[in-house]
Amino acid sequence: MSHMSREAVIMLVLVWGVILANMLYCFYRLLTSERQLGGDDHE
């Protein structure tokens, strides 16, 4: 990590943080939701 500049580390942490936070939040909501797809229907 000593090869990374401080600016690069800050940028990486910020962008990774935004992406991980959004993805984990979406999956948390998705997996804890009681609504599901599926089941039969006919047309």
Add this chain to the structure above:
Amino acid sequence: MAKKERWASRLGLVLAMAGNAVGLGNFLRFPAQAAANGGGAFLIPYLVALLVMGVPLIWVEWAMGRYGGQHGHHSTPGIFDSIGRRPYWKYIGVFGLWSNLIIASFYLYIESWTMAYSAYSLLGGFQFTPPDRFFDNITGNVPNSIWAFSVPGLVMFALCIMINIFILSRGLAAGIELVSKIGMPLLILFAIVIAIRGLLIVPGSEAATAASYNFVDTKAVASPFEGLRFLWEPKFTSLADPKVWLAAAGQIFFTLSIGMGSIHCYASYLREQDDVVLTGSSAAWTNEFCEVILGGSILLPIAVAYLGLQAVQNMTAGGSGFGIGFMTFPTLFQNWGVLAPVAGFLWFGLLFFAAITSSLAMGQPIMSFFQTEFGFSRPKSALAFGAMLLPFAAPVAFLNSRSFFDEFDYWAGTFALVVLATAETVLFAWVFGMDRAWAEIAKGADMRVPRVFYYIIKYVTPVFLIVILIAFTLKPEGKVVIGVDPVTKQVTTEDRGWTPYITGWFGKEKVPGWRWATDGMIGLLLYRDLAVERETLEKQLLPTNPALNSELEQSTRAKLAFLPKLQTLRQIDRGAMVFAFLFFCGLVWYSWRKRAANGTEPPERPKAEKGKTIPKETKR
């Protein structure tokens, strides 16, 4: 009564949609684009484009697809028709069938290479065969020849097409969803293993301080973190460059598979009250995870560790990591000892999973079109897709890649996507009406969409798309002088696209004369790339060229003689693309005519009063 096809689970749908979006570009194009356009600073316009264009368009396409599905349509001609209710919308929707067919014809070819590479890696073949020779062996690539094919390459391509058709014929839940549920976790696992192993490389020069890691590699010339720094160090001056903003918007556009018609198709199998907001967002952020976090941690760090920063900077200057991924990585993995065959297998295996989950999404809209508009069974529509694919896949496999392959990639894989996305945004936000569109997005939503997106979808996204469309269509060369050698007086120039025409007005640089760019729509239409190549080759033949010798003269004349043949091939492939588009238009016209004759046309959509939403949609 026929049982309507549905997705089996929400997680399966998210993985299928994410698989559709996660493709080869996530691992090969993104890191090179980011590195070539300002490193960490590139991520700022990238995230802005994600928020004002990517995510809103994802919701728009999901909502449009679900709406069309309620009206019995699962492909863009029908979906656009059910929303627009003017005859021409269904023909604009034809782009969503046409581009999938054309893209699939070359994308499946690349997919077959990943299969061949992963199998050959596992057998340890790259210990003895250089990757560039292996590439030439499977593509049959011969310089300056219109023919380019090999028997092993054709066998792999045919196998790849058959695998895709077989999976598609099994249906949504038992085919695409099952493959995505297996393929996506494996893709992520393979990528994590390669990324961690790559970041643990310690160059021999640092052995004294890092010997305890046991990954000291005397072949490595730099730390992989140099590669990460190259990718992430923000060069904030690049934010003032319009080229960087366009590159970021383009990357967001292509990474999310927007404007293809595949998202509409997948979403059309939802029920009326199924959520599109949370499910769509989950798929979009999963794609970002695969692209930025995984894709950004493999290609550049490993390449920089073994080749050095300067070499990798040169290799990625064009914004593509394809050469590193296919030509360099198999050799670099040989430095990993006993892990080499496994590493090659994992790398090309993850590229294969990324590709197949995307190629299935290209086949499904065409299959759905035959199923819903012509009443074909699933196996029959899978075969119809295969039959339509063959006349376009064959020239891709048999002819020089600079003809059909490259042309299909640009016209269907780049330009048509922007056209369809612009059309669908105008259709949904302005023709359908933003109030109705907003209500459609919010219907059954598991997550509240902030009100600001109402205005973003209505104003910002269409403007963003129109700017991209104009920028792609009219792109100028923008040649600026960046230096003059004081001794030889040789002038060094750089093509900077739109930048000097925009920043030039603020006195930053001289505005150059207008010439079409070789990679812009008009430039390509006028074969500007071939004209520029001809100029360069003719300059090499001038007697004043000090490097001119008989060998160079012979090869240059061969290249010059090849250019007119290439132009003829391009004229033929453009004719083929126009024919395919008209053929789809004919099929749409016929199926609607048949529908009208049978009296099965959908009822008129009720008009919304301004500011009001209609509580329940008219369903057939």
